[in-house]
Amino acid sequence: MLTIHAAERVRRTWDSASLEGGAVAVEGGRVAAVGPLAELAERFPGARVRRWPGVLGPARVHEGPLPDAPTPREQVHAVLKLGAVAVLAEYAGSRELRAAAERNDVAVLERARPAALVDLGRADLAVLDDGGACIATVCAGRLVHRRR
Structure with a gap:
């Protein structure tokens, strides 16, 4: 099932500029696309949309x-x-x-690597609040942690 993870802000890397009202479309364990929520919702009709507060970016x-x-x-x-x-x-x-x-x-x-959201890359996402604490973690396309 295709899921669109939307947030107040989305970053492809934690050092890049943020996309306001952005989203990441995830199909299976891969990133299908990154872009504005309206654009992804139109491109992937019928996808489930999860809305998150804070900033969404690559998992750490x-x-x-x-x-x-x-x-x-x-x-x-x-x-x-x-x-x-x-x-x-x-x-x-x-x-x-x-x-x-x-x-x-x-x-x-074996060694650390830069974290980035890449089209067709593994869908590893983290949603952080304004203080940097984790709200949600998506590992290979599966929601594995959600702060209540």
Whole structure:
């Protein structure tokens, strides 16, 4: 199912200028398009639209040790709650932690990479409030965290 994630502001990278009233169309696990909400709604009629407060941009890479938690699954979920969908291999050394990351489509990277929303790229999104706290995380097209 195609979903359009719309926000007050959308950024292709966290350093780029924001698009006011922008949106990201997601089909499966890929970004179908980025642009103004009105344009994407017309281009993809019948798509479900999720509206978010704040700014929507690429999900983060968690560059340090994973948060403490009782289980590897909970450690991975703690990373998702921060708006990250990738961790560095040096901090995901155990077999159990890597398995938990794989089950949740969290990428394990050898080194950090720039995060960007790219047409046809993997649909990894984060929605942040004005203070930078994560409101929602989309990992490979699936909504995996939403702050209540």
